[in-house]
Amino acid sequence: xxxxxxxxxxxxxxxxxxxxxxxxxxxxxxxxxxxxxxxxxxxxxxxxxxxxxxxxxxxxxxxxxxxxxxxxxxxxxxxxxxxxxxxxxxxxxxxxxxxxxxxxxxxxxxxxxxxxxxxxxxxxxxxxxxxxxxxxxxxxxxxxxxxxxxxxxxxxxxxxxxxxxxxxxxxxxxxxxxxxxxxxxxxxxxxxxxxxxxxxxxxxxxxxxxxxxxxxxxxxxxxxxxxxxxxxxxxxxxxxxxxxxxxxxxxxxxxxxxxxxxxxxxxxxxxxxxxxxxxxxxxxxxxxxxxxxxxxxxxxxxxxxxxxxxxxxxxx
Amino acid sequence: xxxxxxxxxxxxxxxxxxxxxxxxxxxxxxxxxxxxxxxxxxxxxxxxxxxxxxxxxxxxxxxxxxxxxxxxxxxxxxxxxxxxxxxxxxxxxxxxxxxxxxxxxxxxxxxxxxxxxxxxxxxxxxxxxxxxxxxxxxxxxxxxxxxxxxxxxxxxxxxxxxxxxxxxxxxxxxxxxxxxxxxxxxxxxxxxxxxxxxxxxxxxxxxxxxxxxxxxxxxxxxxxxxxxxxxxxxxxxxxxxxxxxxxxxxxxxxxxxxxxxxxxxxxxxxxxxxxxxxxxxxxxxxxxxxxxxxxxxxxxxxxxxxxxxxxxxxxx
Numbered sequence: 001x002x003x004x005x006x007x008x009x010x011x012x013x014x015x016x017x018x019x020x021x022x023x024x025x026x027x028x029x030x031x032x033x034x035x036x037x038x039x040x041x042x043x044x045x046x047x048x049x050x051x052x053x054x055x056x057x058x059x060x061x062x063x064x065x066x067x068x069x070x071x072x073x074x075x076x077x078x079x080x081x082x083x084x085x086x087x088x089x090x091x092x093x094x095x096x097x098x099x100x101x102x103x104x105x106x107x108x109x110x111x112x113x114x115x116x117x118x119x120x121x122x123x124x125x126x127x128x129x130x131x132x133x134x135x136x137x138x139x140x141x142x143x144x145x146x147x148x149x150x151x152x153x154x155x156x157x158x159x160x161x162x163x164x165x166x167x168x169x170x171x172x173x174x175x176x177x178x179x180x181x182x183x184x185x186x187x188x189x190x191x192x193x194x195x196x197x198x199x200x201x202x203x204x205x206x207x208x209x210x211x212x213x214x215x216x217x218x219x220x221x222x223x224x225x226x227x228x229x230x231x232x233x234x235x236x237x238x239x240x241x242x243x244x245x246x247x248x249x250x251x252x253x254x255x256x257x258x259x260x261x262x263x264x265x266x267x268x269x270x271x272x273x274x275x276x277x278x279x280x281x282x283x284x285x286x287x288x289x290x291x292x293x294x295x296x297x298x299x300x301x302x303x304x305x306x307x308x309x310x311x312x313x314x315x316x
Numbered sequence: 317x318x319x320x321x322x323x324x325x326x327x328x329x330x331x332x333x334x335x336x337x338x339x340x341x342x343x344x345x346x347x348x349x350x351x352x353x354x355x356x357x358x359x360x361x362x363x364x365x366x367x368x369x370x371x372x373x374x375x376x377x378x379x380x381x382x383x384x385x386x387x388x389x390x391x392x393x394x395x396x397x398x399x400x401x402x403x404x405x406x407x408x409x410x411x412x413x414x415x416x417x418x419x420x421x422x423x424x425x426x427x428x429x430x431x432x433x434x435x436x437x438x439x440x441x442x443x444x445x446x447x448x449x450x451x452x453x454x455x456x457x458x459x460x461x462x463x464x465x466x467x468x469x470x471x472x473x474x475x476x477x478x479x480x481x482x483x484x485x486x487x488x489x490x491x492x493x494x495x496x497x498x499x500x501x502x503x504x505x506x507x508x509x510x511x512x513x514x515x516x517x518x519x520x521x522x523x524x525x526x527x528x529x530x531x532x533x534x535x536x537x538x539x540x541x542x543x544x545x546x547x548x549x550x551x552x553x554x555x556x557x558x559x560x561x562x563x564x565x566x567x568x569x570x571x572x573x574x575x576x577x578x579x580x581x582x583x584x585x586x587x588x589x590x591x592x593x594x595x596x597x598x599x600x601x602x603x604x605x606x607x608x609x610x611x612x613x614x615x616x617x618x619x620x621x622x623x624x625x626x627x628x629x630x631x632x
Contacts, residue, residue, distance in 0.1 A: 082601055093598070141481050155567070157478055157485075158632050164473070164568020165457050168601040174565035176558055178492035178506020187597040188561060190494020242492055245504060247566055249490035251471070252480020281503040282409070285398055285484040316474050 007071035012062055013305035014107055015122060016055065016079040018094035018149055019043055023058035025066060026306030030133035032299050036065035048097045052106060059110050075117040076308030077107055078125030078301055081152065085167025088119045093150070093185070118308040118315070122146075123170040124161055125304030126259065126294070127154030128314065132307050134295035135257040143253050144294070145172055147240070148260035151193040157251055160316045173197070175243040192243040196236035198262035205232035219265045233265055237272025241291075245277045248289045259294030323387035328378055329621035330423055331438060332371065332395040334410035334465055335359055339374035341382060342622030346449040348615050352381035364413045368422060375426050391433040392624030393423055394441030394617055397468065401483025404435045409466070409501070434624040434631070438462075439486040440477055441620030442575065442610070443470030444630065448623050450611035451573040459569050460610070461488055463556070464576035467509040473567055476632045489513070491559040508559040512552035514578030521548035535581045549581055553588025557607075561593045564605045575610030 010025045010033070024037035038061040040054035066072060080092035088104025104119040111117070127144030130136040136144070140159040146152045151173030155162040162169045173193030174186050182200070184191035194200055198215040205218060208228045212218055221229035244256050263269065273291050280286040296303055308315065326341045329348070340353035354377040356370035382388060396408035404420025420435040427433070443460030446452040452460070456475040462468045467489030471478040478485045489509030490502050500510035510516055514531040521534060524544045528534055537545035560572050579585065589607050596602040610616055624631065 082599065157473070157480070158476075160474075162473055162567060164601070165570055166568055166601040166604075168599075169473075169566065169568035171565040171568075171599070171602075174596070174599065174602070175562045176492055176494035178494070178504065179497040181495040186599050186602075187595045188494065189558070190492075242505070246491045246562065249487040249507075250485065250563055250566060251478060252482055252485035254481055279503045280490070283398065283484075283487070283490065283502050285480070285482045286487075286490070286502075288482075 008067070008069050009073045010066065010070045011306040011309035012059070012072060012075040012111070013302040014055070014059060014075065014077045015125070015301035015305050016077070016090065016092065016103065017042065017122065017301065018080055018092065021054050021058055022302060023062040024302050025062055025070065026302060028310045030129070030303050030306065030310070032302050036062050037302070038062055042095060044094055044096060046095070046097070048101070051095060051098060055103070055106065056110070059107060063110060072111065072115055074115060074309030075107060075111055076125070076305040077104060077117065077119040078122040078305040078308070079103060079119060081121045081123070081168055081171065083119065083121050083167045085120065085163055116309070118312070120163065120308055121152070121154065121167060121170055122301055123152035124154035124163065125308060126300045127156055127170070127304070128161065128307035128311060129296050129300045129304035130257040130294055131156050131314070132311055133303065134300065135292050136255050139254045141252060141254040143172065143247060143256045145256060145258045146260035147196060147258060147263045148198055151197050155251065156314070159314065161314055163316065172243060172247060175246050177239040177242040180239060192239055195239040201232050201236045201262065204235065205229060208232070215262050215265055222266045233269055234272050237269045238276045240269070241273035241276025244273060244289060244291060245280050245286050248286045249283070252285055253289050255290045255292060257292055257294045259297060259300060263293065324383070324385050325389045326382065326386045327622040327625035328375070328388060328391040328427070329618040330371070330375060330391065330393045331441070331617035331621050332393070332406065332408065332419065333358065333438065333617070334396055334408065337370050337374055338618060339378040340618050341378055341386065342618060344626045346445070346619050346622065346626070348618050352378050353618070354378055358411060360410055360412060362411070362413070364417070367411060367414060371419070371422065372426070375423060379426060388427065388431055390431060390625030391423060391427055392441070392621040393420060393433065393435040394438040394621040394624070395419060395435060397437045397439070397484055397487065399435065399437050399483045401436065401479055406435070432625070434628070436479065436624055437468070437470060437483060437486055438617055439468035440470035440479065441624060442616045443472055443486070443620070444477065444623035444627060445612050445616045445620035446573040446610055447472050447630070448627055449619065450616065451608045452571050455570045457568060457570040459488065459563060459572045461572060461574045462576035463512060463574060463579045464514055467513050471567065472630070475630065477630055479632065488559060488563060491562050493555040493558040496555060508555055511555040517548050517552045517578065520551065521545060524548070531578050531581055538582045549585055550588050553585040554592045556585070557589035557592025560589060560605060560607060561596050561602050564602045565599070568601055569605050571606045571608060573608055573610045575613060575616060579609065
C-alpha cells in the first residue's frame with residue numbers, strides 16, 4: 001500500500017573512533033542516508049568535555065535530519081574498545097580522558113525513553129555489517145577485522161554475535177603470533193596489533209632503512225618493488241595469517257573479512273596472510289578459512305552500528 | 317513417588333582418546349556408574365579393525381551392564397580431533413588409520429534407532445563436564461583445557477557450546493605464543509601444543525641437559541628444585557598463560573579450567589600461566605580471567621560425553 005502514514009524505520013547509528021565520531025540515519029536495508037551524516041574530530045588531545053560536545057553535535061545534527069516520513073526505531077552505538085557492555089561504558093585506548101565513560105546513557109539522553117539504545121565494540125559492529133550486507137553474507141561463523149592505526153575485530157559464531165561477559169570479545173589484535181616478539185602496548189608479546197598495524201609496519205620498515213613515514217608511502221614503495229617495503233608488508237601479512245589461523249583453530253571460522261586503511265596497502269597483504277594459513281597443512285578445518293576484503297569500507301562502522309538496531313535478532 | 321516402574325535415565329558415554337577408549341553409563345546427575353565402566357587400548361600402532369573392535373568391546377560391555385531400573389536415553393561420544401561433526405566422522409591425529417572414520421554411526425549400530433547418538437570433540441566434552449558438575453559451574457564463558465600428550469580444549473560462550481561449522485572449535489593447542497618459534501606438527505609455528513605439552517616440555521628440558529624421560533620425572537626434578545626442570549615448567553606455564561590471554565582477548569572468557577596429566581607437573585604451572593596473563597596490564601577484561609584446575613580429573617571425559625545427552629540444551 002502507498003498510504004502516506006507508513007513511516008520508514010530508521011536507526012540512528014553512532015560510531016566513536018580514535019580520530020572522529022560519526023552519526024547518521026540508516027535504513028533497515030543498510031543504506032546510510034547521506035544528508036543525515038555528520039562527523040566531528042576526536043583523538044587523544046581532546047578533553048572529556050570536548051569529546052562529549054563532538055558526540056552531542058553529530059547526534060543532534062543527525063536527529064535533526066530525520067525525514068518527515070522517517071520513524072526512529074532505535075539507536076546503535078559502536079565504540080572503540082574496551083567497553084563495558086552491561087553498563088554502557090567506554091574506555092577507548094586512544095582517548096585516555098574517557099575511562100568508564102557512560103557513552104550509552106549520554107547518547108540516550110538525546111532520544112525519548114522508549115527508543116532503545118544499544119552499545120557494542122566497533123569491531124563487532126563492523127562484523128555485523130559485513131554479515132548483514134557485506135562480504136560475509138550467508139555465513140554463520142565470521143570474524144570481521146580492521147587493520148588500521150590498531151587492529152580490531154569482532155565475531156559471529158553459530159549465527160550470533162559473541163560479546164563475552166564484558167563486551168570485549170573480538171580483540172583479535174591481541175592474539176599473539178608465534179616467532180614474533182614485538183612488545184605490545186597492552187603488555188603482551190608478539191600481539192598481532194604490535195606487528196601488523198599500519199604504524200607498526202611502517203616503524204618496522206623504518207628500522208630496516210625505509211625513509212617514508214606513512215602507510216600510503218609504504219604502499220607506493222611496495223608497488224614500486226622496494227625491497228624493504230616488500231619485506232614489511234610480507235611480515236605483517238604473515239602475522240595476520242598466523243593470528244587468523246590461531247583464531248580459526250580456536251573458534252572454527254568460515255570467513256574472515258578484513259578492512260581498514262592499512263588493509264589496502266597492497267592486495268598481496270591478503271596473499272601473505274593466506275600463505276601463512278595454508279601452512280597449517282594437517283588441519284583442513286583451519287586451511288578452509290576464506291580471507292577476503294570487507295565489502296563496505298567507509299560505511300561499515302555506521303551500517304554496523306545500525307545493525308545493532310535493525311539486526312537485533314543476531315545479537316546476544 | 318517410589319513406583320518401581322520409574323526408570324533411571326542413563327547415558328552411554330564413550331570417550332575415544334589417543335591411548336584408550338572408554339565407555340560407561342552415567343546418570344543425569346553426572347555420576348559414572350563404576351560397574352559399567354570399561355576400557356580398551358587404542359594408539360597409533362593399531363589397525364582400523366583393531367580400533368573398531370576396541371570400541372565395540374567397551375560399548376557392548378557397558379550396554380550389557382545396564383541395570384534393570386535403568387533407561388538408556390542417549391549416547392554421547394567424545395573423540396580426539398579433528399572431527400566432522402555434521403557427518404559424525406573422526407580423524408584423530410594419533411590414529412592415522414582413521415581418517416574420516418564414521419565413528420558415530422558405528423556406535424549407533426549398537427543401540428536402537430530411537431536412541432539419539434551425539435558426537436563432539438573430546439575437548440568440548442570435557443568443557444561441558446566442568447560446566448555441568450566441575451570447576452566452571454555457574455559460568456557462561458568458559459574454556460576447558462587438557463594438557464597432556466597434546467593440548468586440547470573446548471569453549472562455552474554465552475552459556476552455549478561452540479562447535480563451529482565442522483565441530484573443531486576449541487583447538488587451543490594451536491593458538492600461537494608470541495616469542496616462541498617451536499615448530500608444530502600441524503604446520504604452525506609456536507603453537508601452544510608444540511611448546512607446552514608434556515612430551516614437548518620434557519624434550520625442551522632434555523635439550524638443556526635434563527636426563528629424565530617422563531613428565532613424572534620432570535615433576536620430581538621440579539619439586540627438588542632442579543634448575544632446568546624449573547626453567548622448563550616456567551616456560552610451558554608462560555606459554556599456557558600467553559595462549560589463554562590470546563584466547564581471552566578473542567572471546568572474553570571468565571574461567572579456564574585446566575586438566576590432563578601434565579597439568580599436575582606442579583601447582584606452579586598455574587602460577588606461571590597466571591603471571592603471563594597478568595602482564596596484559598592494559599586490559600582488565602583479559603586479566604580478570606581465572607585459571608583453575610579441572611574439578612573432575614579422570615572422570616571428566618566420560619561425564620562430558622554423557623553431558624552431550626543429559627545437557628543437550630547447552631549444545632548448539
